[in-house]
Amino acid sequence: MKKTFTVKNLIMIAITAAVITVCSWITVPFFTIPFTMQTFAVFFALKFLGGRDGLISILVYTLLGAVGVPVFSGFGAGFGVLAGPTGGYIAGFTLCAALYLACGRFTKKSALREDAVLLLGLLLCYGFGTVWFVKVMNDGGAATTFWGALSACVLPFVAPDIVKLVLAHILAARLKKARF
Helix, strand or coil: CCCCCCHHHHHHHHHHHHHHHHHHHCEECCCCCCEECHHHHHHHHHHHHCHHHHHHHHHHHHHHHHCCCCCEHHHECCHHHHHCCCHHHHHHHHHHHHHHHHHHHHCCCCHHHHHHHHHHHHHHHHHHHHHHHHHHHHHCCCCCCHHHHHHHHCHHHHHHHHHHHHHHHHHHHHHHHHCC
16 A cells, blocks of 8 residues: 655646546536536546545545636536535545545455446445435425436436446556556
């Protein structure tokens, strides 16, 4: 386990936070929740950098958005985005990363286990984000049920998110071999 940060670690964390940002800007506003490549970038950050540095890159991305840098989907920024209907999904990225880090410390490493943990993290992200979405929408006067939110905000994304996980797995594995 790495205990200190090197300049290389910090540079890779910054680059990966930038990759998450660019992937969040790739948006298809087709559903209630926009289709983006954020989940791909989150999976990639964790697979490529590992739990600790991947979590930090996700936190950097989230904190940049919270202080007003337009890093979120649709060039959104500010605490209002995090407190809004989709903010729970953004917070869910951190939960996914924390789970990945915790499981990486307590389980034997294998690509299949890592991918299984990322799928569990994705479910955690979906669950937290959906509960958040329902709360914010209901507090705002738009009566929304958990199942209605799940069918609008999660179900259309399950298959694409699994494809994103596979692509992140492949890309991270290839880049790790070429890493300087």
